[in-house]
Amino acid sequence: MQNLLKILLRYSNFLVFIALEVAAFLLIILNSAYPRSSMFSTANRFVAWQNRQISEITGYFSLRTQNEQLAEENARLRNMIDAMDSTDNRATMHHMSAKAVQMTTDRLHNYITIDRGEIDGIRRGQGVRNSEGVVGIIRTVGRKYSVVLPLINTHTNLSCRFAKNDYIGTLQWDGKDSRFALLTDVAAHMVVNPGDTIITSGLSPVFPEGIPVGIVENSTLKEGDSYHTIRVRLNTNFKRLKYVEVVQNEDLNEMEELQHGLD
Amino acid sequence: MDWTKQIGRYVIVMLLQVLLFNHLQLFGVCHPYIYVLCLLMMPITLPHSVDMLLGAAAGIVMDTFCNSLGIHTAACILIMFIRPYLLSAVVNDKERLNEQISLHTLGMEAFVKYVVILVLLHHLTVFTIAAWSWSHFGFVLVETAVSSLITILCIIGYNALTYR
Known part of the structure; x- marks a missing residue:
């Protein structure tokens, strides 16, 4: 008996080590099978709080990536909506997210450069929009970049209509304020009220x-x-x-050819 | 030995660990655990079993922040178990062990040996248990190498900076 105690005492440190390691591995195995303890995890109130503080700070650094992901997701979702909307179940409109890499807003002829080009399937005449509304029309296509003729360029003409009664007008810009444009060609007999909504007409193949x-x-x-x-x-x-979507209409070429054939 | 200093250092190092080092992102292979600095630099005046219990405590705190209950605990107990034997193996002049464990008390060669071996062992244990299979062992080795390098540099850097 005494000998046994002596041996135990002599190896007590090793026994403590073994006991602690067994306990630790029990924790690992039990915890991986079914995490019971929220106290010893990041669900712990203090740990969760500090992690939220961190993510709120570091979140700013990843905003760009997050935005890109959201822009791509928006484009994908819009494609799905278009596919559902089209009566013949043929999606002719595709959306491609793009980033504005350069733009001006304070000139008469403002342009936006986006980071998509020929290799992405961008063609002259395709529409550009964002989640808020119409942005402009593709004007020049490079290999990887394109130039957009935005609504706020005095060269731009966009066929629009009133949402309330489908009257058609042409949107132009007067070169003064990037927040406002002018709608012309609306006949005098039509009643126009402030607050009326203007939408794209769908008469051109550029925008639905x-x-x-x-x-x-x-x-x-x-x-x-x-x-x-x-x-x-x-x-x-x-x-x-910052982020825009290019509206790609599969039928753009065909519609244009037909119209040119008439001229 | 001044234990308030040890605890103060532990708090600061843990803050650095959870606020900064836990958020490093480098191809998913860089997860340095600099908190072992506190365990490695603890004086060995306490009984060996108390040392291991303190290691277990530090491990459980770290596990709480990593959602890895038990893994750091196991690794810390292991290095705290090996620590006194390794120290007596690498330090020739046993007189030095009565003082604080640092670069300046142990000398460059002994301290670097001591730190490298224990940090590698700790990180290897953590990453191996976390992977929980040998099929990722190549990745675990890379992860251990990269992360240990950062941890070792931090510990030696800390020692160089606090020299007086």
Whole structure:
């Protein structure tokens, strides 16, 4: 008996070591089979709190990646919606997310450069939008980059219609304020109220019908005029534009060829 | 031995560990556990079994932050068990062991040997248990090498900076 005690005492450290390791491995095995203890995990209130603080700080550094992922997801979801919308179950409109890498908003002829080009299937004349509304139309296509003619360029003409009664007008920009554009060609007999919604007409192959463009800010009709002068507050905020989607219409070429054939 | 200093150092190192080092991202192979610094630099004036219990405590705290209950505990108990034997093996002048364990008390060669062996052992244990299979062992070795390098550099750097 005494000898046994002596041996135990002599190897006590080793026995403590073995006992502790067995306990640790029991914890590992029990915890991996079914994590019971939330106290010894990041569900622990203090640990969770500090992790949230961290993620709130580090979140800012990954905002760019997150935005890119969201932009891609938006494009994918819009493709799915279009596929469901099309009556003949043929999705002719595809959306491709792109990033604005350069742009101006303070000139008469503003342009936006996006990071998609020929190799991504971008073609001249394709529409560009973002989650807010219409951005512009593809003007020049490079291999990897393209230039967009935005609504806020005095060269731009966009066929629009009133959401309430389908009257057609042409949207142009007067070169003054990147928040507003002018809707022309709206006949005087039509009643225009501030707050009316302007959407794309769907008459051109560039955009499908119904993409929001803007909201009527005010309209003037001088004595003897046959057309309204309508100021439209654009949905798209060009000052903070970052991610856009290119609307790719499979039928763009065919529709254009048909129209050119008529000329 | 001044235990308030030991505890203060532990708190600061753990803060660095959970606020900074736990969030390093480098191809998924860089997970340095610099908190072992506190265990390695603990004086060996306490009984061996108390040493191991302190190691277990430090491991459980770390596990709480890593959602890995038991893994760091096991690794810390292991290095705390081996520590006194390794120290007497690498340190020729046994007189030095009565002082604090640091670069300056042990000397460069002995301290680096001691730190490298225990950090490698600790990291290898943690990553091997975490992988829980030998099929990822190549990756575990890379992870151990990269992470241990960072931890070792941090521990030696800390010692160089706190020299007086």
